Amino acid sequence: MNKFYLKLLLFLTAFSSTAFAQQGIIRGTVYDEGSGETLIGVTVLAKGTNYGAITDFDGKFEIKAPVGTYDIQFSFISFETIVISGVEVTADKPVIFNNIRMKEAISELGEVVVTAEAVRNSEAIVAITKKKAINLLDGMSAASFSKIGDSDASEAVKRITGVSVEGGKYVYVRGLGDRYTKTTLNNVDIPGLDPDRNSLQMDIFPTNLIDNMMVYKTAIAELSADFTGGVVNIETKDLPDEKILDVSLSVSYNPNMHFNRDFIMGNTGSTDFLGFDDGTRALPDQARQERIPSPINRNSGQEIYNFLKQFDPTLGATQQTSFMDYSLSFTSANQYDIWGSHKLGYIFSASYKSNTVFYDDVIYGEYQRYVDPNNTNLRYATIQNGVKAERNVLGGILAGLAYKTDMSKFKFTALHLQNGINTAGQFYIDNDGEAIGQSGYKAYSNNLEYNQRGLTNFLLNGEHHLGDGKWDIDWRVSPTFSNIQDPDVRKTAFTYSNTDTTFSAGAGGNPSRIWRELEEVNWVAKFDITRNSQAFGRDAKYKFGSSYIYKERDYEILSYDLQFFGAQPDFGIDPNAVWQDQYLYPNGTIYLNSGNNTPNPNAYNSNSKNYGVYVSTELNPTAKLKAVLGLRGEKFIQRHTGRDVEYANLGSGNNLENEVVIDDFDLFPSVNLVYAVNDDQNVRLSYSKTIARPSFKELSFAQIIDPLTNRIFNGGLFQYSDWDGQLGVTRINNFDLRWEIFFPGTEILSVSAFYKTFDDPIELVRIPEQQTSTEYQPRNVGDGRVLGGEVEFKKDLSFLTPALSNFYIGTNVTVVNSEITMTDREYNARLQYEKNGENVKNTRNMAGQAPFIINTSIGYENFDNGLDAGLFYNVKGSTLYIVGGGLFPDVYTEPFNSLNFNLNKTFGKERNMSFNFSISNILNDQREEVYRGYQADDQPFTFFSPGRSFGLGLKYSF
Structure with a gap:
């Protein structure tokens, strides 16, 4: 009996010493180097102890062990055993290994021993x-x-x-x-x-x-x-x-933009710094009436005056000093063990950014061709020169929970983004009366805009592994709610001459105020089922699944312009003198006129439903060849409620009431073949069919004016003499070929070629008929082809000398040749303005397709001292932006040579503090879009200089 109590005492003593000893945690993920997938069922053991774990369906493991130093062993049937030596476990922080790669054993080998530092980086x-x-x-x-x-x-x-x-x-x-x-x-x-x-x-x-x-x-x-x-x-x-x-703070300074006393702003509210309006820009309720208070509608003077006083009187920008850019972020995340082997994790992040932009050299140009076939120059119709200022704030919150059982994982995330952009512009406008469709005037314009955007997204995701790993099920449900408002967009343009200034409806136009609002809901539900099986004596997968996407948008534009019931007062050229008590009716002659018909041609509702279903199989017919064959079907229906201007004004024209504008069922086959030349070299060949559909805005009757540039977007449902209003989808065939070789670490060399055909691509086209105004429309433009190639390589410089082993060079280059076969209407329009010596062909470049992209970098990276630095260069070739034709030349986006420097240094024993220094746009390049014509000098469509920025960042991890 005494021996029993002695044994019990020894057991309790040993148990208590273990229970109360300081413990640490070792976590990680194990991968199959052959397939790239995580390995389930790997035994992970601290050698010489009983502390161990088995990897789960994510390939993850967790070992709890007393503080100390261990050799961690990874073993799995038919795979080489790996031992990580000298793993130091502390109570302060888990030891993380996210780069455990196990190879299949070819022969009877001993243990593969690596050091702990060699497997901490998951980039590989x-x-x-x-x-x-x-x-x-x-x-x-x-x-x-x-x-x-x-x-x-x-x-x-x-x-x-x-x-x-x-x-x-x-x-x-x-x-x-x-x-x-x-x-x-x-x-x-x-x-x-x-x-x-x-x-x-x-x-x-x-x-x-x-x-x-x-x-x-x-x-x-x-x-x-x-x-x-x-x-x-x-x-x-x-x-x-x-x-x-983690807590981080960063600031950025641009000498051209920040702490600049010439910075302008107006139309501000008390909550702008939070990204939403405080209500001062809200549209008065009476303004939504069909007959708003005005002398034309026989309202009393007091009613009109009270109505006008509900509007903010600020119509012009004022000078102030700009501040520098800054951002703040906070992130917290962790995981806990609950109910035995189950885990619960959370993540929370809040971020805030404030950017200030000031361009004092902005140009917006509208140019035409000369009718004379001998004159290849371009002539201006309108040029705007001036300054543009912007304050942009973006706040975001992301919160998520994840719960993991032995065979399932559940994830819920909620995301909200709030963005507010306050814009002010002051421009001198020069309109050439000798240009076609132009009246000829000079004006000075003040523009005030505020745009607020909110987006809320939720995701609920479940992942299940059933039947001893034979079945995998993944399902996701995700709603997104968006709201975008442009409250009280104001434009005040004084037309002036050598003798006086005034408002002129036929020139700069009377002062205008616009309210725009968009609400959109987006619902996504999808599930995917995978059957892990065998075929040809090798692993195979069979997949099938379905998806449903529902979108609905409500959009409305309400516009008002200032009118005079009598003589126009003399305001000088001060926009902020206009909306004063002495000038408002009945004290003065100012009243508001509504530009909104009933029904409103600039209001619409659109919705779409996309039902998707697919089957696919992943096979290995030979040891080196992998074949992935799939077929997807999508039933897409889009409906539209809206009407054109003719119907709104006269009752004739086009009026749609939830009518179907797209109703298609398409099958999308895909074939991907991967031939493994050896363990580190692949040849890939693939074919697929895809689709591009017009957006809600494109498939509408909306006419949306940009008050800053006076450019107008017209929905694709509008009919013109050279356009039937039948905007359709684009169907694309894709062919890809790639050779790739992987070197130790993350070094790579790959060469790719791709070819694509486009049936009825959609491009933004300048409307030929609209010669007095600048208007664009999305249209199907013909058939297109794209032929391209890509080269990528990354290599450290140790081949030159071992002293450069921490330096690397990386480059990826894409070169593309694109071609559109024009429609007859576009080709004939170009022939009408063909110049002497010019040979107009019925083909041209594809809009939006860059002829080349270059990304290159040279850098230094040293894990031991926590220092990384690099010089990064990016450029995209001159790209057709807007399709012209006839009187109007094409518009191209010019290359922007982006050269940036970035340095990141970590400090502390745990490397929990990091410092970042950056320089952006080192070459001080300019953003430019230009008109381009045969043997003509390029002329500005849009021009501004972003300047050079210097950034500092500090991050601390507790």
């Missing part, structure tokens, strides 16, 4: 993913983001082959325009803050929330068919491997 996993992917893709990992020091996704994605970024936020793939690039979040469609673009604003995602970014360049059946250049997918983190508590 992206290289494996690219190598073993079933379709052609490129991408970046979270490790790359932290190493390069990019703060948001828009900066990081530029490093990916064939990718360019427009306006600092929108991604184009292979030089194709926005229409042919799609952006998804966690593999689900999500509209951006600009609903007329396929691309999501990439600068809204801080890189510390991103697990990886992948660009799919060839189609597979699982992907929606509405892309051609590529799909950019942003995958956010769900269960963080370690606790994250």
Whole structure:
């Protein structure tokens, strides 16, 4: 009996010493180097102890062990055993290994021993993913983001082959325009803050929330068919491997823009810094009436005066001093063990950006050809020169929960983005009366605009692994709600001569005020089922699934212009003197006139439904050949409620009441063949059929004026003598060939070729009939072809000398030849203005397709001292932007030579502090769009200088 109590005492003593000893955590992910997929069931053990774990369906493991130093062993049947030596476990922070790659054993070998530092970087996993992917893709990992020091996704994605970024936020793939690039979040469609673009604003995602970014360049059946250049997918983190508590601050200074006393602003509100209006710009309720208070409608003087006093009297910008750009972000994330082996993780991030832009050299030009066939010059119709200022704030909140069981994982995320842009412009306008359709005048214009955008997205995702890993099920439901408002857009243009200034409806126009509002809802539901099986004696997968996407948009424009019930007062040239009490009716002669008919031709409702279903199979007919065959079907229906101006004014014309404008069912086959020449070399061949559909705005009767430039967008349903108003979809055939070789680490060399055919591509066309105003319309323009090639390589410079082993050079180049066979109407219009010596052909370049893209970098990266620095260059070739023809020349976007420097340095034993320094636009290049004609000097369509910026950033991880 005494022996029993002694044994019990020894057991309790040992248990208590273990229970209360300080413990640490080792976490990681194990991959099959042969397939690139995670390995399930790998035994992970601290050698010489009983501390161990088995990898789950994500290939992840977790070991809890007392503080100390261990050798960690990874073993799996028919795979080489790996031992990581000298793993130091502390109680402060988990040890993370996200780059465990196991090889199949060829012969009886001993243990493969590596050091702990060799497997901490997960960047190589992206290289494996690219190598073993079933379709052609490129991408970046979270490790790359932290190493390069990019703060948001828009900066990081530029490093990916064939990718360019427009306006600092929108991604184009292979030089194709926005229409042919799609952006998804966690593999689900999500509209951006600009609903007329396929691309999501990439600068809204801080890189510390991103697990990886992948660009799919060839189609597979699982992907929606509405892309051609590529799909950019942003995958956010769900269960963080370690606790994250990050705070970051960055500032940027541009000598041309910041602390500038000539900066202008107007039309401000008390909540602008939060990205939304405080209500001072709201449209008065009476303004929505069919007959607003005015002397024309026989209202009393007091009623009219009270109505006018509800409007903000500010019509002009005033000078103030601009501030520099800055951004703040906070991120917190962690995971916990609950109910035994189950895990619960959370992630929360809040970010805020404020950018100030000031251009003092802006030019907006409208040019024409001369009728004389001997005169090849271009003549101006209107030129605007002046200044433009902008304050842009963007706030974002992302919150997410992830729950993981032994065989399932659930994820819920909520995202809200709020963006506010306050714009002011002052321009001198010169209109040439001798140009066709022009009256001839000079004017001085003040423009005040405010744009607020809100986007809220939810995602609920479930992932299940059933039948001992034979069945995988993934389902996702994601609603997105968008609201965009342009409240009280104001334009005040004084027409002037040598003797006086005035408002003239036939010239600069009377002062105008516009309210625009858009509401959109986007529902996505999809599920994917995978059956893991065998075929040809090798692993095979059979997949099938379905998706449903519903979108609905309500859009409305309400416009008003100032009128005089009597003589026009003398305001001088001060816009802020106009809306004063002494000039408002009945004290003066000013009243408002409504430009809104009932029904409103500039209001519409559109909705679309996309039902998708697919089947695919992934086979390995031989040891070296992988074949992925898929077929996707999509039933797409789009409806529209709206009417044209003729119907609104006269009751005749076109009026649609929830009528079908697209009703198509298409089959989209895809074939991807991957031949593994050896373990590190592939040859890929693929074919797919995809589609591009017009947006809600494009397939409408809307007429949307940009008050700053006076340019007008016309929906594609409008009919003209050379256009039937039947805007249709574009169907594309895609062929791709790629050879790629992977070197140790992340070095790569690849060469690709691609060919695409376009049936009825949609392009933005200058409307020939509209000669007195500048108007554009989306139209199907003919058949198109694109032939291109890509080259990518990344190599460290150790081959020159070992002293340069930390330096690398990377380049990816895309070269494209595009061709559109014109419609007869476009070809004949060009022939009418053919110049002597010119030979007009019935082919031209494709709009939106860049002839080349160059991304190159030279850098230094040293994991040991935490220093990374690089010089990055990006340029896109001159690209047709707007299709002209006849009187109007084509418009091209000129190359912008973007040369940027970035340096990132980490500090501290745990490297929990980082410092970033950057220089943007080192070459001080200019943004320019130009008119281009035969043997004519290029003339400005849009011109401004962004200047050079210097940035500093500091990040601290608690």
